[in-house]
Amino acid sequence: MDGMNGNAPGDGAPQIDLYGILGVSKTASKNEIKKAYHKAAMKNHPDKVAPEDREESEQRFKAAGQAYEILFDDQKRAMYDQHGMAAFEGGGPGAGDVNMEDILNMFGMGGGIPGMGGAFGGMGGGRQRARKSPDENQKYEVSLEDLYKGKTVKFSSTKQVLCSKCSGSGGKDGAKAQQCATCKGQGVRQVVSQVGPMLTQRVVPCGACEGTGEIWDAKDKCKKCKGKKTTEEKKQLELYIPPGSKEGDQIRLEGEADQVPGTESTGDIVFHLVELPDDNFQRTGNDLSAKLDVTLAEALFGFNRVVIKHLDGRGIEMTHPYEDGKVLRPQDVIKIPGEGMPIKRSEAKGDLYLIVEVEFPEDGFFTDPATIESMKKMLPGPAPAIEADVVDPVEYEEADIEDIGGEEGRGQWEDEEEARVLNARHSRVVEYGLWETRI
Ligand SMILES: [Zn+2]
Numbered sequence: 001m002d003g004m005n006g007n008a009p010g011d012g013a014p015q016i017d018l019y020g021i022l023g024v025s026k027t028a029s030k031n032e033i034k035k036a037y038h039k040a041a042m043k044n045h046p047d048k049v050a051p052e053d054r055e056e057s058e059q060r061f062k063a064a065g066q067a068y069e070i071l072f073d074d075q076k077r078a079m080y081d082q083h084g085m086a087a088f089e090g091g092g093p094g095a096g097d098v099n100m101e102d103i104l105n106m107f108g109m110g111g112g113i114p115g116m117g118g119a120f121g122g123m124g125g126g127r128q129r130a131r132k133s134p135d136e137n138q139k140y141e142v143s144l145e146d147l148y149k150g151k152t153v154k155f156s157s158t159k160q161v162l163c164s165k166c167s168g169s170g171g172k173d174g175a176k177a178q179q180c181a182t183c184k185g186q187g188v189r190q191v192v193s194q195v196g197p198m199l200t201q202r203v204v205p206c207g208a209c210e211g212t213g214e215i216w217d218a219k220d221k222c223k224k225c226k227g228k229k230t231t232e233e234k235k236q237l238e239l240y241i242p243p244g245s246k247e248g249d250q251i252r253l254e255g256e257a258d259q260v261p262g263t264e265s266t267g268d269i270v271f272h273l274v275e276l277p278d279d280n281f282q283r284t285g286n287d288l289s290a291k292l293d294v295t296l297a298e299a300l301f302g303f304n305r306v307v308i309k310h311l312d313g314r315g316i317e318m319t320h321p322y323e324d325g326k327v328l329r330p331q332d333v334i335k336i337p338g339e340g341m342p343i344k345r346s347e348a349k350g351d352l353y354l355i356v357e358v359e360f361p362e363d364g365f366f367t368d369p370a371t372i373e374s375m376k377k378m379l380p381g382p383a384p385a386i387e388a389d390v391v392d393p394v395e396y397e398e399a400d401i402e403d404i405g406g407e408e409g410r411g412q413w414e415d416e417e418e419a420r421v422l423n424a425r426h427s428r429v430v431e432y433g434l435w436e437t438r439i
């Protein structure tokens with residue numbers, strides 16, 4: 001395709017020189033780009049500069065982060081080289097976001113960089129123009145049970161492959177296509193759209209040539225793919241979810257995305273795991289927690305029974321008291337070591353925490369006056385009487401914790417700052433939760 005490598009971003013596209021931001025040449029290797037980013041990040045990190053310079057260096061830090069994000073990724077770099085910043089809707093991918101993982105990697109604290117095709121992806125120096133076709137990203141919902149046990153899913157996928165008859169040229173042997181006049185052979189067009197007060201430029205596939213950049217004479221078209229260069233193929237694929245996987249984990253099926261004419265390699269299908277909530281278990285990292293319902297008699301005098309069915313179907317049997325006379329109280333937390341989630345790529349497991357709830361007898365459970373009298377004698381008596389000069393007998397009604405403060409409570413925090421501080425404090429309490437702080 002003529003012109004695909006031409007350095008001709010569309011007229012009026014905002015020209016941001018990413019190579020200039022990092023201070024590297026247009027032929028810089030990935031290694032050079034990484035080093036330049038490392039240097040810029042160290043120099044401009046908001047924590048490392050005087051307060052008066054902070055704002056400016058924060059801008060530079062972010063700009064270097066964006067430049068790195070684009071130039072270190074073969075696919076994005078190719079897009080940028082062809083179309084400039086217009087290739088990225090809204091001016092930049094995740095504008096202002098600096099990927100923490102990338103920074104950790106820079107400082108040698110991370111593993112491979114996800115999305116770079118493993119640790120070997122282009123680290124060997126030298127300019128690489130992988131020109132990989134795009135990855136296909138998909139969400140995959142998994143139950144906690146399957147994340148605990150691990151799961152293999154077989155499915156069939158329909159993908160576009162280069163036409164076998166014309167080897168992806170789109171035409172008969174020896175025939176030549178015309179360059180598409182609408183997009184001048186680029187296969188894409190820039191469109192300007194208005195979002196609020198801002199004009200943004202986007203790149204969209206050209207409709208006239210269906211994104212191929214070429215127009216075939218009807219008689220020259222390949223009969224099999226009708227000039228589209230690709231055909232559909234069904235393939236059986238297998239997705240393996242290792243035990244201990246978690247929300248946000250990515251599972252990559254390499255080279256299984258659509259093949260795109262003109263690229264040297266094929267992108268991956270990337271599954272992004274989504275953890276479904278479980279009725280009985282809650283996951284916090286590698287640990288699990290669940291409710292343990294005990295009766296009043298069990299809380300006081302102990303029990304030996306299966307208390308919960310685990311995610312793999314095993315019954316978890318417990319004997320209480322562990323020590324003589326230990327009473328269980330509401331919100332007590334019991335830790336069962338090694339019964340949490342499996343930890344990926346290891347034999348280890350997290351822990352299981354059981355949070356005690358005591359089921360009190362129903363209203364009217366005790367009816368026999370003699371039983372009530374003897375129960376009262378057996379249980380501990382009340383605390384010493386409260387001494388007061390004036391004593392008011394009162395009436396009461398049943399209420400809900402949410403009723404406290406009522407309408408007035410809602411309008412009480414007129415000072416916004418005060419309300420904000422209070423909310424922040426409140427959410428912190430919720431976040432850490434009662435049981436976590438007690439462990
Ligand atoms: Zn064909």
Ligand SMILES: [Zn+2]
Pocket residue numbers: 180181182183184185186187188206207208209210211212213214
């Ligand atoms: Zn076109």
